[in-house]
Amino acid sequence: xxxxxxxxxxxxxxxxxxxxxxxxxxxxxxxxxxxxxxxxxxxxxxxxxxxxxxxxxxxxxxxxx
Numbered sequence: 001x002x003x004x005x006x007x008x009x010x011x012x013x014x015x016x017x018x019x020x021x022x023x024x025x026x027x028x029x030x031x032x033x034x035x036x037x038x039x040x041x042x043x044x045x046x047x048x049x050x051x052x053x054x055x056x057x058x059x060x061x062x063x064x065x
Contacts (some may be wrong), residue, residue, distance in 0.1 A: 015042075 019027070019042070027039045036044070 019038075022038070028037050030037045030040075
């Protein structure tokens with residue numbers, strides 16, 4: 001579990017640096033018409049994380065059957 005936490009903490013620190021180093025064109029460019037841009041991928045991951053927080057919290061407090 002410590003390895004997972006270390007990995008998450010690494011990306012929490014590294015991702016803003018990586019994102020800020022890219023141009024708007026690099027961030028919004030879609031490699032192919034049906035592929036997502038880096039900005040869209042990041043937005044999707046943030047949205048998923050926000051939605052999953054509620055699930056993780058509920059799971060901790062639900063009675064196990």
